[in-house]
Amino acid sequence: MIEKQKKGRYGIYGGQYIPETLMTELERIETTYNEAKNDPEFQKELTDLLNNYANRPSLLYHAKRMSDDLGGAQIYFKREDLNHTGAHKINNVIGQALLAKRLGKTRLIAETGAGQHGVATATIAALFGMSCEIYMGKMDTDRQKLNVYRMELLGAKVHSVTSGSMVLKDAINAAMQEWASRVDDTFYVIGSAVGPHPFPEMVRDFQSVISREARAQILKETGKLPDAIVACVGGGSNAIGSFAEFINDPSVQLIGCEAAGRGVDTDQTAATLERGSTGIFHGMKSVFLQDKFGQIDKVYSISAGLDYPGVGPEHAALNASGRAQYVGITDDEAVDAFEYIAKTEGIIAAIESSHAVAYVEKMAPKMRKDQVIICTLSGRGDKDVASIAKYRGVDINE
Amino acid sequence: MSELAKVFQNKKAFIGFVVADDPDADSTVKNVVALAEGGADLVELGIPFSDPVADGPVIQEADLRAFKVGVTPDKIFEIVAAIRKETAVPLVFLTYLNIVFKYGYDKFCARCQKLGVSGLIIPDMPYEEKDDLAPIAAKYAVDLIPLVTPTSGHRIEKIVKHATGFIYVVSSMGVTGTRNTIKTDLHQLIQQIRQYTDTPTAIGFGVHTPEQASELGAIADGVIVGSAIVKLVAQHGTNAAPALKKYAQEMKAALPVLSAE
Numbered sequence: 001m002i003e004k005q006k007k008g009r010y011g012i013y014g015g016q017y018i019p020e021t022l023m024t025e026l027e028r029i030e031t032t033y034n035e036a037k038n039d040p041e042f043q044k045e046l047t048d049l050l051n052n053y054a055n056r057p058s059l060l061y062h063a064k065r066m067s068d069d070l071g072g073a074q075i076y077f078k079r080e081d082l083n084h085t086g087a088h089k090i091n092n093v094i095g096q097a098l099l100a101k102r103l104g105k106t107r108l109i110a111e112t113g114a115g116q117h118g119v120a121t122a123t124i125a126a127l128f129g130m131s132c133e134i135y136m137g138k139m140d141t142d143r144q145k146l147n148v149y150r151m152e153l154l155g156a157k158v159h160s161v162t163s164g165s166m167v168l169k170d171a172i173n174a175a176m177q178e179w180a181s182r183v184d185d186t187f188y189v190i191g192s193a194v195g196p197h198p199f200p201e202m203v204r205d206f207q208s209v210i211s212r213e214a215r216a217q218i219l220k221e222t223g224k225l226p227d228a229i230v231a232c233v234g235g236g237s238n239a240i241g242s243f244a245e246f247i248n249d250p251s252v253q254l255i256g257c258e259a260a261g262r263g264v265d266t267d268q269t270a271a272t273l274e275r276g277s278t279g280i281f282h283g284m285k286s287v288f289l290q291d292k293f294g295q296i297d298k299v300y301s302i303s304a305g306l307d308y309p310g311v312g313p314e315h316a317a318l319n320a321s322g323r324a325q326y327v328g329i330t331d332d333e334a335v336d337a338f339e340y341i342a343k344t345e346g347i348i349a350a351i352e353s354s355h356a357v358a359y360v361e362k363m364a365p366k367m368r369k370d371q372v373i374i375c376t377l378s379g380r381g382d383k384d385v386a387s388i389a390k391y392r393g394v395d396i397n398e
Numbered sequence: 399m400s401e402l403a404k405v406f407q408n409k410k411a412f413i414g415f416v417v418a419d420d421p422d423a424d425s426t427v428k429n430v431v432a433l434a435e436g437g438a439d440l441v442e443l444g445i446p447f448s449d450p451v452a453d454g455p456v457i458q459e460a461d462l463r464a465f466k467v468g469v470t471p472d473k474i475f476e477i478v479a480a481i482r483k484e485t486a487v488p489l490v491f492l493t494y495l496n497i498v499f500k501y502g503y504d505k506f507c508a509r510c511q512k513l514g515v516s517g518l519i520i521p522d523m524p525y526e527e528k529d530d531l532a533p534i535a536a537k538y539a540v541d542l543i544p545l546v547t548p549t550s551g552h553r554i555e556k557i558v559k560h561a562t563g564f565i566y567v568v569s570s571m572g573v574t575g576t577r578n579t580i581k582t583d584l585h586q587l588i589q590q591i592r593q594y595t596d597t598p599t600a601i602g603f604g605v606h607t608p609e610q611a612s613e614l615g616a617i618a619d620g621v622i623v624g625s626a627i628v629k630l631v632a633q634h635g636t637n638a639a640p641a642l643k644k645y646a647q648e649m650k651a652a653l654p655v656l657s658a659e
Contacts, residue, residue: 015527021549021572024549027553180573182571293501
């Protein structure tokens, strides 16, 4: 386990680099979260919603055809794509929304990239009878129109953010600004394991249900721990949730797949841990894609959920300590994997998750048949069908 | 006494803000000189950051104008050197922590001292995160200006107790930008601060009219105007100096005069 020297620190990373306007609120959130964490009633309500509303536990599915086809390790998919709303995002949103309720908030705001976190937040806001506003970069509202309409159906107001590069980081900026001007009734549901303490820790805790289940499921199925866990990393919430319960099992290799866009060596990339350097942004010290003056880079990936110029502080620490490895997967590789898993296993996985699948395709053939990889399918790919068609030059009149 | 504490000696201070290199280096020098000539007691120079989460649209647009002409921290230090040939007006930088972190805390503060930049205002560095920078800033006699906001409450004591320079009192929630009404009970907020320190206070965020200067100047030791000045720069482009000088004169004239002791 990464040792925490100071509250909310992971090695040198983490912290609370946020305007004073929000500090009292962060203190309240931290205190309330620490109480809630140890409150059996809170945990009971959380588990009930996860199981009876969000469809947990999610399946751990043995992909036999893909394992045979690749001819190496046995591949298991942790099916977060089968959750209600179609991605892992709901795990965290249920937790944070319960916390918001405990804090007496009546309004949820959130940023979203691909739209999955926005959809999950809008869904829970509807369920809890809270008002909801979602901030989404204009580039993303354009390429994820289906999710925008879905959020509106759920009663949320979607703001198309036109500042900066108009993607996920700009949506976070806009949501933070809105939060700073209205902390009284508003809770900012951060969608990834990023931001100021206690958010990275809370998001990790709420997403840890992925690895808690996966660990028990694989032990039951195979009687041993897996050899590797593979998950995609944007800010890193599904990956940290997939890693969490295995961090203290040194035999389990942890691999995060970042979006390399048009290539790690191009400037059209979002491969933060391969290309970035230490910096301070969005409330945390972590690794960021930035220039030598500390200006945050514009990043690129085909995946709206992974094109973030930073990464959660715990990932930065796991990378620094060598406990986890991070690899870049290009757009081309991810799109190939998107098609491959569809044709081989009959699963249309999110383009984000397809980054992890692409790496599984690379590593599995080099492993023995008695070895096991668990790959988290963080979301389903319905939302991506139109943009993959476009990528392949197919006009489907969307 | 720090350079900045002198700003507030026997007078109410008018503090103006411009974004460095907006719309270009020469104009910035002229604008700072004009503010000083108009009566500004202290000028804040903003160092643009790609993602200024504490700033409203007016300052964000100024940042973009500066990026267009290739602003960098080194270019801004050159601008400061040019300013120093024209005026001795006290200066502080306002920027985000990543800019200072990337430059190197030691190197950055050393250059500040050398060029007579007396303080740093860093909106994304709260009390809890100042420990890395504070000893280095102190070594070079650069004051770290803390911010106190309407929500600071029980945090005020620790924030202001050992504050040097002055205390930036944020009038309203949200981001920078002009506001017609300020709802916070600033009188009470300043009283709370006064319980723990004699360090001067200056109120910013939303301040733009002489009436506000008069009203807030009666409560605090100074007023800070950012967006309203940056708007004038946006309107007048490379010829904003006369308008800035006139504006500074009006604001300074509106501030209460302290009777000689």
